[in-house]
Amino acid sequence: MKIVVQKFGGTSVATAESREKALKRIIESKSQGYSPVVVVSAMGRKGEPYATDTLIDLVKSIHSNVEPRELDLLISCGEVISSVIMATLLKNMGHQAIALTGGQAGICTDGTYGNAQIIDIDPGFIRGCLAEGYIVVVAGFQGICSDGSTTTLGRGGSDTTATALGAALEAEYVEIYTDVDGVMTTDPRVIPDAAIMKDVSYREICEMAHHGAKVIHPRAVEAAMSGKVPIKIKNTFSDAEGTLIAENIDERVITGLAHQTNISQVKVGPLDGKAVQMAKVKVLKTMAEAGISIDMIGVAPNSIFFVINGDNTKGASQVLQEAGYNFLVDTGCAKISVIGAGMVGVPGVMAKAMESLDRAGVTVLQTSDSDITISFLIKEQDVSRGMQILYERFDLGKR
Ligand code: ADP
Ligand code: MG
Numbered sequence: 001m002k003i004v005v006q007k008f009g010g011t012s013v014a015t016a017e018s019r020e021k022a023l024k025r026i027i028e029s030k031s032q033g034y035s036p037v038v039v040v041s042a043m044g045r046k047g048e049p050y051a052t053d054t055l056i057d058l059v060k061s062i063h064s065n066v067e068p069r070e071l072d073l074l075i076s077c078g079e080v081i082s083s084v085i086m087a088t089l090l091k092n093m094g095h096q097a098i099a100l101t102g103g104q105a106g107i108c109t110d111g112t113y114g115n116a117q118i119i120d121i122d123p124g125f126i127r128g129c130l131a132e133g134y135i136v137v138v139a140g141f142q143g144i145c146s147d148g149s150t151t152t153l154g155r156g157g158s159d160t161t162a163t164a165l166g167a168a169l170e171a172e173y174v175e176i177y178t179d180v181d182g183v184m185t186t187d188p189r190v191i192p193d194a195a196i197m198k199d200v201s202y203r204e205i206c207e208m209a210h211h212g213a214k215v216i217h218p219r220a221v222e223a224a225m226s227g228k229v230p231i232k233i234k235n236t237f238s239d240a241e242g243t244l245i246a247e248n249i250d251e252r253v254i255t256g257l258a259h260q261t262n263i264s265q266v267k268v269g270p271l272d273g274k275a276v277q278m279a280k281v282k283v284l285k286t287m288a289e290a291g292i293s294i295d296m297i298g299v300a301p302n303s304i305f306f307v308i309n310g311d312n313t314k315g316a317s318q319v320l321q322e323a324g325y326n327f328l329v330d331t332g333c334a335k336i337s338v339i340g341a342g343m344v345g346v347p348g349v350m351a352k353a354m355e356s357l358d359r360a361g362v363t364v365l366q367t368s369d370s371d372i373t374i375s376f377l378i379k380e381q382d383v384s385r386g387m388q389i390l391y392e393r394f395d396l397g398k399r
Helices: 016-031 052-060 070-075 077-091 124-131 159-166 202-210 218-227 277-289 310-322 349-359 380-393
Strands: 003-010 033-042 095-100 107-109 118-121 135-141 142-144 149-153 173-178 199-201 233-234 243-246 255-268 296-302 303-309 327-339 366-369 373-379
Touching: 003 016, 003 107, 003 159, 016 033, 016 077, 016 173, 033 077, 033 124, 033 159, 052 070, 052 077, 070 077, 070 149, 077 095, 077 277, 095 124, 095 202, 118 159, 124 135, 149 233, 149 303, 199 202, 202 218, 202 255, 202 327, 233 366, 255 310, 255 380, 277 303, 277 310, 296 366, 303 310, 303 373, 310 327, 327 380, 349 366, 349 373, 349 380
Parallel strands: 003 033, 003 173, 033 135, 095 135, 107 142, 173 233, 199 243
Antiparallel strands: 107 118, 142 149, 233 243, 255 303, 255 327, 296 303, 327 373, 366 373
16 A cells, blocks of 8 residues: 655645645545545634634633633644545545544644644554545644543644654655745745755754744654655645655755744843852753743853743743843844755855845844754844845855
């Protein structure tokens, strides 16, 4: 049995017209001799009747503090509705099809409501359905935990459903259908004519996703990578070839750019006295105990600085104030990351980027780097300009 997993995102199942295009892709793989396992997101985006955000607004209009278990049960419904609609449409067209919730598809998770991790998949039931010739349509973004409660996997969770199922079913490949022609060298919402990559390694796309490229969720890439299942990112609405994500792809010096907005920079200091080292450790512990994750950590002789998600600005300020620290917070920051597995050991990448940003008048507030990524903290209003400058500097329009 040759299995292919095909995931359709929100815009791909939103309207009758887009669903028709998605159905065509499913039937096409069936007619090519594949056994398709379809994973669907909820239909449409905020404001549309069955979209996830609409369901959240519905219950929050009654009570602002819904129990996480119940909120998950509610928001899992968007994908369930979508799976039934797609299975019914397939049946109308004369195909055998069955809709499954995540739990019915054998997806077991931990009990972290709202951001559950898949811990195991029992693919037995799906395999049985496929053996009988059914097209299986699985509701994305969900599973069940040990007490049988429905859990959801967090933003981008349907991507993870698809790749984790792909790995568990030993699928030939996983297709992620969305509204762009493939993975681009940078976010097309910032640089509309960004070049499409023919292929990219798991490692590089994972890094791009971690640094804000929303085209696929990093967890989804990790699941595919551990099962060595190739992913193809394709456009439901065009015949573009798309992007292949796999292991043995030639890595470039600079592969792409990613960005994140709504970041706050926190500088704690001056820290004085004899125990200045210990004071820095205490600052880090204070943030950890408050459950606030920090990034781009830097230390100077008598200060420590880092960035946080802008949503945590109030919380972070409160705990630092209560602990009696001197600190400054700069809100409205953004991070641009330059990613490329080939930059390891290549000198001058940081200098090139800094020089270009400086010439364009973009102030760099802080930097950080790992072996395949360099990140620049800048002000939010400089994002478009900064991205454009780096895009040109690293020739990312040519693929
Ligand atoms: P879906 O609902 O199909 O999962 P998403 O909105 O989650 O779709 O992801 C697709 C979007 O990701 C695109 O419309 C695009 O704006 C955005 N995106 C961000 N970075 C990139 C990138 N490097 N390449 C392609 N798309 C990107
Ligand atoms: Mg998505």
